Amino acid sequence: MFKKATISVLGLVASVATAGSMGPACTPSNVTVPCITNLWDFGAQALYLRSIYGPAKAVELGALPENKEINSDWNWGYRLEGSYHFNTGNDITINWMHFSTSIDPTEFLGVLTIPAIGLPAIPAPFDLISRNRIDQVNVVMGQYTDLSMRDKMRFYGGLQYANIESTSKNYYITEEIPFIGSNPFTxxxxxxxKGIGPVVGIDYSYYITNSLSLTANGAGSILIGTxxxxxxxxxxxxxxxxEQVFFRKKGVVPSLEAKLGVNYAHNTPIGVANIQAGYQVVNYxxxxxxxxxPNLVGPVRPVDYGVFGPYFGLKLIGNA
Known part of the structure; x- marks a missing residue:
């Protein structure tokens, strides 16, 4: 389901950090760049997201109910960003996205077996509780271009750092099993x-009026980490x-990100305030x-992780 959502959003094109008035262009040709300027901006977005795993981790194999999906809760996160704009449409931007959520206790019936201590395979119900989180930091340099009076683009590239964690516990209910009733297992x-690597992306905006624009963004990264x-x-x-299993290796992880939204710009005494809203999808x-x-059986294998949901934000742009 998540991959279908990713493809559909990416198919509509790529979010948009371009904000403020349409502004003058300095070259009278088909593609122009903004005039030389020095600006700063600071922004914050509230994210209302849900995380999702790939199919191999989205269900608890070997347990009943069979193929029951493990759904995480919707929760709030945030994105903070700041930019310095200089020269003819150049900028240096830093942003940080943080999100964490949990999975409410989910009841399953599985088979508990621990060969290391001689515990044979026995049916045992258990409650699964899980948490996951993501921190993503981008440091990029961008270039704005004006395709027309209404179409604006920003191309950017730089570095991305990602820290993604998932922790879960199965609480086995063993009170009714005589020989282990007083020693429950978890x-x-x-x-x-954790990884770092190059990221590239495109921001696009279409101005319906001087203040209201439709925005889109597409980005991709390739991270190297552990x-x-x-x-x-x-x-x-x-x-x-x-009994335990430990696995560690270096890994190359690609990611895709897409956003669709709207931006409304309003002049204030201290700069241009931009009100933003939209929908985003991120997948690693x-x-x-x-x-x-669930009983430490089978090979260790990779699985996807992603988040999706709406965002709401405010960005203030002022003279440097």
């Missing part, structure tokens, strides 16, 4: 990725790890790790 399942996976069983009350491919079954 399984932890943690995976994360994947980690750590899972195991913990027995109470000692909290001792009785093969960025996290997971195992096929």
């Amino acid at each position: 399984k932890f399942d943690n995976t994360d990725y 994947n980690k996976y750590h899972a195991g069983f913990v027995v109470s009350p000692t909290e001792a790890i009785v 491919f093969n960025v996290l790790q997971e195992q096929l079954f």
Whole structure:
């Protein structure tokens, strides 16, 4: 479902950081650049997002109900950004996106087996609780161009850093099992990725009036970093790890991002205030790790992670 949403948004084109009035252009040709100027801007966006995993982690294989999707909660995040504009349409921009959410306790019936301590395969219900988060930082340099009086584009490139984490626990309910009733088991399942690499993108805006514009954005990155996976069983009350799996490797992770929105610019005594709203989709491919079954069985394999949802923001542009 997430990949279909990604394709549909990308197909509509690429979000838009271009904001403010349409402004003069300095070259009377088909494609022009803005006049020399020195500006700054600061912006903040409220993000209302939901995270989603690839199919291999979106369901709990080997447990009942079969193919029950694990849905994360919608939650608020934020994006902060600042830019310095100089020369004929150049800018240096830094932005930071942060989002975290959780998955409410989800009931399953699985098979509990821990060969390391001689525990045979026994049916056992469990509650799954999970949290995930993403921090994304971009440092880029851009160039604005005027395709016409109404069509504006910004091409940019730079570096992106991403820190993505997913942690979960299975709380096995064993009170009714005589020989382990007083020593309940918990399984932890943690995976994360930290990487840095090049990012490129295009911002586009179409001005309906001097103040109101439709915006779109498309961006992609290729990150180089480290994947980690750590899972195991913990027995109470000692909290001792009785069996575990640890996996770590270097990984190259591509990502795609798309936005569609609107921007309204209003002049104020201290600069141009831009009110923004829209919808965004972000997907990192093969960025996290997971195992096929909940009992530390099967190979460790990669899985996608993404977020999607609306955003609302305010950006202030003023003279430097």
